[in-house]
Amino acid sequence: GMLDPDTGEDNFAHENYLDMGYALVGTVDTVCRQMEALTKRLPVNWIFGWAYNGLLPHDKMMQTLELYATKVMPKFG
Template sequence: RTVLENPAPDTPWQMPTTLNWGQGAVEWEPLKEIGIAPKPFQKPYPDVYAPFTFSATTARFWAREGGTPVVLSDNVEFCQSLFQAYRQEAVGAGRDLRPGQGVAMGATLCIADTEEQAQELRDQFDWLFNAWFVPFGFPPRLVLQGTSESVIQQIRELDQSLNFEELFLWIPTGLYEHSVMMRQIELFATKVMPNFPD
């Protein structure tokens, strides 16, 4: 295995978002640190999930390693190609998987009582995404947006195309008021989840 040093030596840093609100970065100086979480206490270690999977290379790596890539793209055909690359590589590594097994879909959730409220949440998310992710070259990500009925339909259509077994949802904590966060969780738990018992 190749172990990469993070941050890479002598990495000059100039991303305004990190300079304004992050730590370990000084304009035009090497990046000094990247925060990490400690190793899990649990043994054996819990399953590994790799968010922000945007390439077949990454999907194939996790297929060999037995990890679960979380695909966040809004392009269904691209997602299908990653799912296929993962499965082919897993089979080559001795893992017999069903289509869609071992790969998770990921999406941002902007759910509200009305479509207009959901659009307001989306507008706020778009600001966050454009400030923190676009500068790193992240492609557009999947957003499930609307009322509970709209989100149910979007999940069904996505599952018909990709046949995924796991769905990871991101509600940007700290971006919305606490009551808005709680309402999104409530709507998803009480109105959306009962439609997907598996």
């Protein structure tokens, strides 16, 4: 992880990403709510999508990408 320059704490450990609003995870509605909260809090110009491809079967990964592209992105693009 990365250390917080002010506290020296490892606040950027992957366990904290969801709590800090940096990981968008869940149903389409949940991800849309998370994205809305993030864009209200920060000047978001782009979102980097990252997934552990090896942890999901190909069909599930494709379903996830399709849902994101067709249900989430249009609301924010």
